[in-house]
Amino acid sequence: MFNDIIREQDVAWAAALMGLGPDGFAPVGDDNSRLRAMLNLDTIDFEACPGSGKTTLLVAKLAVLARRWPQRDQGICVLSHTNAARNEIGAKLGNSAAGISLTRYPHFVGTIHAFVNEYLALPWLRSKGIEVRCIDTQIALAKRWGLLPGNTRWAIQKARLSEGCLIYTRPDYAGGSTGKFGPQTPTYQALLEARRRGSEQGYFCFDEMFVWANELLDKRPEAALDLRRRFPLVFVDEAQDNSEEQSALLHRIFCAGEAPSRRQRFGDSNQAIYARVGVEGAATDPFPGAAVQAIPRSYRFAQPLADEVKALGVAPQDLIGAGPPPEHGTAHQAPTLFLFDDASVRSVLPRYGAHLVATFDAHVLDRGVFTAVAGVHDLDEAGRVPHAMGHYAPAYDPACARKEAAPASFAQYLARARFAMAGSGNSDKLVNAAASALLAASELAGGTHGRIARKSPHRRVVDLLTGTEAYPAYLALIERMLAGRGEIADADWQAVVRPHAETVVRQLSGAEALGNAAAFLASPQGAPALHAGAAAIGRTDNLFAYPEDVPQVRIRLGSIHSVKGETHTATLVLDSFYFAHHLSELKPWLLGAKAGGSRLNGRGNMVAEGSRMLARLRLHYVAMTRPTHLLCLAMRKDVFAAGELDILTGRGWTVIDCCAPAQA
Known part of the structure; x- marks a missing residue:
C-alpha cells in the first residue's frame, strides 16, 4: 500500500510548498537525513535536534501523502502532544488543497487526548448511558467537591489533601491519591461516591479518559484492530513528551499484537521534560526505539x-x-x-x-x-x-505562563492570551480566550450544555447565544476586549466587563445564581509594585x-x-x-x-x-x-x-x- 507513494519529485514539490525552495530537503554535503526521512514510510523514530524543522518536515510529508493517498475509507492518524502543536500542523497543512483534505474524514489530526476521547472514551461512556458534558479537571473537581458532605471536606482539608484526591485511576472510581484514608474509612467511601456521582453527571478530569479507553480495550479488544484498519499509518509529534500512560495506550492501540499500523514518531529525547511533577516517562514503549534515524542539522542557530x-x-x-x-x-x-x-x-x-x-x-x-x-x-x-x-x-x-493547568479566573484567561499575543497581532487568541473563560464560568455556575465540540470556543458561544438576549452582551464584551487588547482598567471591569459576562454566563448555564462562577469573574487584583x-x-x-x-x-x-x-x-x-x-x-x-x-x-x-x-x-x-x-x-x-x-x-x-x- 505504501510502496513508492512518495517519490523524489514529490519531495521537491513539498519543499517548495513549505517555502524552502525545491532543494529544501536535498542533501547538504554528507547529510541526507531530511531526504531520507521524507522518503521513509516504514515504522521508525526520528531523533530530531532543536531547530531541525521536524514539524515542517512532518507537514511536508503529510502534504505529499494526502496528494497521493489511495484509500477513501482508511486514513492517516497524526497525533500531537499539545493543542499548540496540533494548531501549527493544521495551519501549515492549509497551504495546499491536499493538506486541507487531511483535516477531514477519513483522516485524524489532533492531540492524543482528543483522539482517545473521540474514538475510545466517549463512545464507551455513552454506551454505559453516561452523557459527557465537560472534560476539564478544574471544573470536574469543583463539581465533585460540592458533592462531598461538609464533614468530609473538613477531614480532607485537615489532612492537607487538595481537591486532586477526587481524581481516580480505575473504572470502579478507586485509585488516585487519598493520603491516609484507606478503603475502610468513611472519608474514602465519601470520596468514591463523589467521584462516581460527578462522573455520572458527565464531568470528567482530562486523564480519566484514559481510564475509560483502557476499559473499552479490556472489554472489547477488537476495537484496537478496528482502529488499525481505519488508520494504517500513524504519526506522533513530540514523542519524547509522551507519558507512560499515553505511550502504553498508543502502543496497545496501534502496535501490540497482530497487524500493527506503521508508526513514525518525531521527537528529541534530550528535550524530554514533563509539565507536572510525578509524571513518568514512557517505559512500555520508550522513545526512541530500536529503529531510529537522527536529524542533526539545526536551522535555528549557528x-x-x-x-x-x-x-x-x-x-x-x-x-x-x-x-x-x-x-x-x-x-x-x-x-x-x-x-x-x-x-x-x-x-x-x-x-x-x-x-x-x-x-x-x-x-x-x-x-x-x-x-x-x-x-x-x-x-x-x-x-x-x-x-x-x-x-x-x-x-x-x-499562573499566566503555566500552560499545563487551566486558568483559575476570567482574568487569567485574558492574561494568558496577552502573553501568547506578544510580538504578534493575532487577536483570535484573545477572542477564544474570552469565549473559553465564559464557557468555564457557565460550567461552574451549573451549566449542562456541554463543551465537547470541534468548533472553536468563540464559534461555540456564538452558536449557543445567537437569537438570545445575551448575544448583544457577548458581542459588546468581545468588542471591549479587542479595543484594549485584553487590558482592562478595574473601573471598566466593574462597569462593563463583569455585567456583560454575568449576562452571558446566566444564559449559557441557565442558572440565576452564579455560585462558584462569581469569584471566577471577579476583577484581577493589582500586582505588587516593583522596586524604584x-x-x-x-x-x-x-x-x-x-x-x-x-x-x-x-x-x-x-x-x-x-x-x-x-x-x-x-x-x-x-x-x-x-x-x-x-x-x-x-x-x-x-x-x-x-x-x-x-x-x-x-x-x-x-x-x-x-x-x-x-x-x-x-x-x-x-x-x-x-x-x-x-x-x-x-x-x-x-x-x-x-x-x-x-x-x-x-x-x-x-x-x-x-x-x-x-x-x-
Missing part, C-alpha cells in the same frame, strides 16, 4: 551556539548549526553571562534589557522575540536567592518593558516549560532553585569539564548521572536551545572560583557584572 549547548544533551548527538534563517538578519552574538548577588538580583532584567538595546537595531527589537525563563517559577519568599522568577521580577504571575528604577512589568501579562519610560524592547517572562518548542531571537536563562541552584550545578558542563548524561565512577566505569541531574540537564538544554542569535545566562557571582570566569571568556562568553554599577 555553529558557535550549537557548540555551547550540545554538551548539555543527555544523549550525545551531533548538533550542526546551520542557522539562523537569512530573513532573521543580524549576525550570531557572543553568549553572555550576567553575574549578580542578593543585592543586585533585581537588576538582572534591566541589564538584560539594556544589553538587548545595545546589541540589536530598532527593527529587530520591534519584530524579534525576547524572553527570560527560569526552571522554577512559583516563588518561595523564604527560599534561597534566587529561588524562582519572582526574585528577579516580584510582580511575576506564575526597575523597568515596568505588565500587571498580569508577564511582559517586562525596557526602558520603563519609553520602552524599546518587551521581554516575555515565563517558565522553561512554557517556552518549549518556541524559537526566540534572544533567551535569558535565569538560575533558580530546586534542591540546589540549577545553573550552579551545571557549571562543569558550561565550563567544558563535562558533557552528556554519563560520568566516570570510582571504579573507572561510565554510569548515568543521577535522575535529578539528568532532569536538570534536559530542562536547561530545552531553555538554551531556544534562541536564534543570543543566549544569555544569569548566575550568582559567588559560585565561580578563581579562573573559572577566565575559562568562559576564553570560550567566547561576554560577562556582565550586575553587582557593579552600569556604565552610562
Whole structure:
C-alpha cells in the first residue's frame, strides 16, 4: 500500500510548498537525513535536534501523502502532544488543497487526548448511558467537591489533601491519591461516591479518559484492530513528551499484537521534560526505539551556539548549526553571562534589557522575540536567592505562563492570551480566550450544555447565544476586549466587563445564581509594585518593558516549560532553585569539564548521572536551545572560583557584572 507513494519529485514539490525552495530537503554535503526521512514510510523514530524543522518536515510529508493517498475509507492518524502543536500542523497543512483534505474524514489530526476521547472514551461512556458534558479537571473537581458532605471536606482539608484526591485511576472510581484514608474509612467511601456521582453527571478530569479507553480495550479488544484498519499509518509529534500512560495506550492501540499500523514518531529525547511533577516517562514503549534515524542539522542557530549547548544533551548527538534563517538578519552574538548577588538580583532584567538595546537595531527589537525563563517559577519568599522568577521580577504571575493547568479566573484567561499575543497581532487568541473563560464560568455556575465540540470556543458561544438576549452582551464584551487588547482598567471591569459576562454566563448555564462562577469573574487584583528604577512589568501579562519610560524592547517572562518548542531571537536563562541552584550545578558542563548524561565512577566505569541531574540537564538544554542569535545566562557571582570566569571568556562568553554599577 505504501510502496513508492512518495517519490523524489514529490519531495521537491513539498519543499517548495513549505517555502524552502525545491532543494529544501536535498542533501547538504554528507547529510541526507531530511531526504531520507521524507522518503521513509516504514515504522521508525526520528531523533530530531532543536531547530531541525521536524514539524515542517512532518507537514511536508503529510502534504505529499494526502496528494497521493489511495484509500477513501482508511486514513492517516497524526497525533500531537499539545493543542499548540496540533494548531501549527493544521495551519501549515492549509497551504495546499491536499493538506486541507487531511483535516477531514477519513483522516485524524489532533492531540492524543482528543483522539482517545473521540474514538475510545466517549463512545464507551455513552454506551454505559453516561452523557459527557465537560472534560476539564478544574471544573470536574469543583463539581465533585460540592458533592462531598461538609464533614468530609473538613477531614480532607485537615489532612492537607487538595481537591486532586477526587481524581481516580480505575473504572470502579478507586485509585488516585487519598493520603491516609484507606478503603475502610468513611472519608474514602465519601470520596468514591463523589467521584462516581460527578462522573455520572458527565464531568470528567482530562486523564480519566484514559481510564475509560483502557476499559473499552479490556472489554472489547477488537476495537484496537478496528482502529488499525481505519488508520494504517500513524504519526506522533513530540514523542519524547509522551507519558507512560499515553505511550502504553498508543502502543496497545496501534502496535501490540497482530497487524500493527506503521508508526513514525518525531521527537528529541534530550528535550524530554514533563509539565507536572510525578509524571513518568514512557517505559512500555520508550522513545526512541530500536529503529531510529537522527536529524542533526539545526536551522535555528549557528555553529558557535550549537557548540555551547550540545554538551548539555543527555544523549550525545551531533548538533550542526546551520542557522539562523537569512530573513532573521543580524549576525550570531557572543553568549553572555550576567553575574549578580542578593543585592543586585533585581537588576538582572534591566541589564538584560539594556544589553538587548545595545546589541540589536530598532527593527529587530520591534519584530524579534525576547524572553527570560527560569526552571522554577512559583516563588518561595523564604527560599534561597534566587529561588524562582519572582526574585528577579516580584510582580511575576506564575499562573499566566503555566500552560499545563487551566486558568483559575476570567482574568487569567485574558492574561494568558496577552502573553501568547506578544510580538504578534493575532487577536483570535484573545477572542477564544474570552469565549473559553465564559464557557468555564457557565460550567461552574451549573451549566449542562456541554463543551465537547470541534468548533472553536468563540464559534461555540456564538452558536449557543445567537437569537438570545445575551448575544448583544457577548458581542459588546468581545468588542471591549479587542479595543484594549485584553487590558482592562478595574473601573471598566466593574462597569462593563463583569455585567456583560454575568449576562452571558446566566444564559449559557441557565442558572440565576452564579455560585462558584462569581469569584471566577471577579476583577484581577493589582500586582505588587516593583522596586524604584526597575523597568515596568505588565500587571498580569508577564511582559517586562525596557526602558520603563519609553520602552524599546518587551521581554516575555515565563517558565522553561512554557517556552518549549518556541524559537526566540534572544533567551535569558535565569538560575533558580530546586534542591540546589540549577545553573550552579551545571557549571562543569558550561565550563567544558563535562558533557552528556554519563560520568566516570570510582571504579573507572561510565554510569548515568543521577535522575535529578539528568532532569536538570534536559530542562536547561530545552531553555538554551531556544534562541536564534543570543543566549544569555544569569548566575550568582559567588559560585565561580578563581579562573573559572577566565575559562568562559576564553570560550567566547561576554560577562556582565550586575553587582557593579552600569556604565552610562
